[in-house]
Amino acid sequence: MLGNVADTDDAVQETILRAYRSLESYDPQRATLSTWVHRIATNICLDLLRGARRRTRATDLGPARTGTTSADLGAPLSADHFVEPIPDSRVISATDPAEIVEQRLSVRYAFIAALQRLAPRQRAVLLLREVLSFSAEESAHIIGTTVPAVNSALQRARARLAKSPPETTEVFDPTDARQRQLLDDYVSAFEAHDMVALRRLLREDARSSMPPFAWWLEGRETILTVMSAADACDGDRLIPVPINGSPGFGQYRVGSDGVPRAFALLLVEVRENTVSHLVTFLGSQGRFREFGLPESVDPTA
Structure with missing residues (x-):
């Protein structure tokens, strides 16, 4: 609610x-x-x-932006503008596989955002x-x-x-070999900063947003253009963690001492075995412990 x-x-x-x-x-x-x-x-x-205030998603605040650099982000909005992520561990209590699926459907990010309307x-x-x-x-x-x-x-x-129905997205299913392979491939492509591999994984109409900014992108090629130019992401690491019944990651950025430290929570929405929406919750590094994530990772691992 x-x-x-x-x-x-x-x-x-x-x-x-x-x-x-x-x-x-x-x-x-x-x-x-x-x-x-x-x-x-x-x-x-x-x-x-x-x-x-009615909470929402960046994609509901206006049309996709055409600017493709960090200078186009604009000013961040206050936190009460946005629906926040929550770890599955806080909201999934079922043990029966069918009930787990039902509970994950009820906490999907798109569904929670739709409820706010x-x-x-x-x-x-x-x-x-x-x-x-x-x-x-x-x-x-x-x-x-x-x-x-x-x-x-x-x-x-x-x-x-x-x-205005919520988008259809796949719930997180660690037993689904196709979904598991998609996520493994995404981690490999993202950490290698491999735009060719990422192009194969993203839907043509994929979206990318970064709360607390209203700025968001639509289209695989636009997203890849931004990711190609985002040298800051080069070398980042991802650790999987379910978020809102969907696949997600803790994103770690290498500091001046060479140690990857908590940077942002990343929600990955999946449709038809492709990545349909990337939601990077900037400023969420203080919540990593809540999601069972370490504050830093071994740079040699």
Whole structure:
């Protein structure tokens, strides 16, 4: 619902505190414990969203840029403009392979960004009904409204998403040999700064964005032109880590002492066994530990 890690952490803590303080008032005859706790959590999220800026992606802020140098980036926007990445370890709890796929679909970066276009109550209803599988009656109890109001909100949410659906991307599947090979090939091409190899891996209509900048690129050849000129990327290293149910990497840049250190989180969206979108979250090096990534890597490894 929130698209922001710090707000999510605050909401989780506040939910636990309120549930603990109100536990004596819980009536199992009126609702299950899960429904009762989700009511607390949902109301906290709705409170946090009241008056908050709608978070989005760089690709939703305007047309692709034609400038192909770092001088064309413009000024960075404040962090509250963008949907933030989250590690799979924080949001994937299932052990059954089919359930893992469902959970990864529900936290995809494109899907979370699409949710932000919905009014907060519509967002809540869609998640309760279609992601968390609560009934209309349970959802009405959680939000504090009627079943007809829940059904109406769900219908409006579906219609809004149908007008501008999230892009179809593949979920992260480490058992998929084709996907694994694609990602291995991408790492090899990126670390070698091999534009010929990267051309084979990128979709013709691939996109590349770098929050917190609104600047983004569209088209394989434009992206390759920028990457070819970006000498700063030459020598960077990548360590795989799932992000938002999709493949991702920790990107490391070599310092003056020759040691590759945390630089940025990189989300890689995949379509039809090609790379369709590269999202480089600049300024995210402080979150590497949260993703289980080291702050530096052995330059000789």
